[in-house]
Amino acid sequence: MAKTIVITGANRGIGLAMASIFSKRGDSVYAVCRQSSRELDALGVNVVSGVDVTDESGLAVMAQSLAEQTIDVLVCNAGILRDENLSNFNLATMRDQFEVNTLAPLRVVHALQAQLSAGSKVAMITSRMGSIEDNTSGGRFGYRMSKAALNIASVSLSHDLAEQEIAVGIYHPGYVQTDMVGGRGDISAAEAAGRIIGLVDELTLATSGQFRHSNGQRLPW
Ligand code: NDP
Numbered sequence: 491m492a493k494t495i496v497i498t499g500a501n502r503g504i505g506l507a508m509a510s511i512f513s514k515r516g517d518s519v520y521a522v523c524r525q526s527s528r529e530l531d532a533l534g535v536n537v538v539s540g541v542d543v544t545d546e547s548g549l550a551v552m553a554q555s556l557a558e559q560t561i562d563v564l565v566c567n568a569g570i571l572r573d574e575n576l577s578n579f580n581l582a583t584m585r586d587q588f589e590v591n592t593l594a595p596l597r598v599v600h601a602l603q604a605q606l607s608a609g610s611k612v613a614m615i616t617s618r619m620g621s622i623e624d625n626t627s628g629g630r631f632g633y634r635m636s637k638a639a640l641n642i643a644s645v646s647l648s649h650d651l652a653e654q655e656i657a658v659g660i661y662h663p664g665y666v667q668t669d670m671v672g673g674r675g676d677i678s679a680a681e682a683a684g685r686i687i688g689l690v691d692e693l694t695l696a697t698s699g700q701f702r703h704s705n706g707q708r709l710p711w
Contacts, residue, residue, distance in 0.1 A: 492518055493512075495561075495564075496522060498594075499524060499567045500571065501521070502528045504521075504615065505568065505646070506527070506530055508565060517562075520555070524542050543568050543594035544589040549597055556605055557604075559605055561605045563610070567613075567615040569617075570586065570587055574703065576632070576637065587636040591639075592636045609656075611657050612692055613659045613690050614640060616637050616644070619633055620640065621701075644699070654696060658698050659697075661704060662709060664704045665677070686704050
């Protein structure tokens with residue numbers, strides 16, 4: 491049966507690729523973005539534009555556009571990557587990453603709570619760079635901290651939403667060829683998106699709150 495899917499940051503990169511795959515398999519996709527793109531327009535999905543996920547009025551536009559929907563899968567994908575270290579110490583970019591990567595996904599779930607119900611799934615797109623155990627190269631303060639904080643917030647959500655039978659998946663997409671990494675990366679956005687969708691399909695309350703690589707591997711916190 492066709493499902494209702496909501497994806498943030500759906501105008502490009504991994505979000506766009508997920509919108510494309512869900513749409514091709516017949517699901518009803520709501521692509522949330524600040525501004526649409528030619529590629530997103532070409533998919534013919536429902537575009538919810540004007541939504542900056544860090545902005546209360548944008549979140550209100552999103553909630554209003556989706557007020558009549560019951561969401562089967564909510565993908566919190568929008569994210570930013572900046573670079574700081576001790577010699578390039580930038581509090582502003584660290585704060586920006588907390589706003590977009592940590593607080594915004596929580597705010598999106600909060601804003602759309604009434605549209606989630608038993609059987610709904612939330613997919614948090616995080617990063618292995620938020621893994622404390624996996625941090626062997628240092629730096630990237632803001633990105634690492636913001637994704638580690640997203641991870642623990644997502645585990646809290648998995649507990650908080652379990653009573654309503656809503657499962658939460660926490661996914662590292664892999665090193666993916668998108669604008670975020672200047673087109674470098676090991677896999678295409680389409681491949682990462684396909685893998686994440688496969689994991690979302692398999693997600694249950696029993697596996698809620700797990701941190702996984704898109705290749706299925708459990709990742710250390
Ligand atoms: P892109 O830079 O290609 O896309 C980022 C998306 O996030 C864009 O749609 C962008 O919209 C949106 N976005 C950023 N800030 C905001 C905001 N304030 N409000 C609304 N939308 C916003 O990156 P990817 O597709 O690679 O990244 C998707 C997710 O995957 C991110 O969470 C990222 O951290 C994660 N990830 C990516 C990896 C990779 O190798 N690419 C590795 C690990 C994790 P706009 O066009 O308006 O800027």
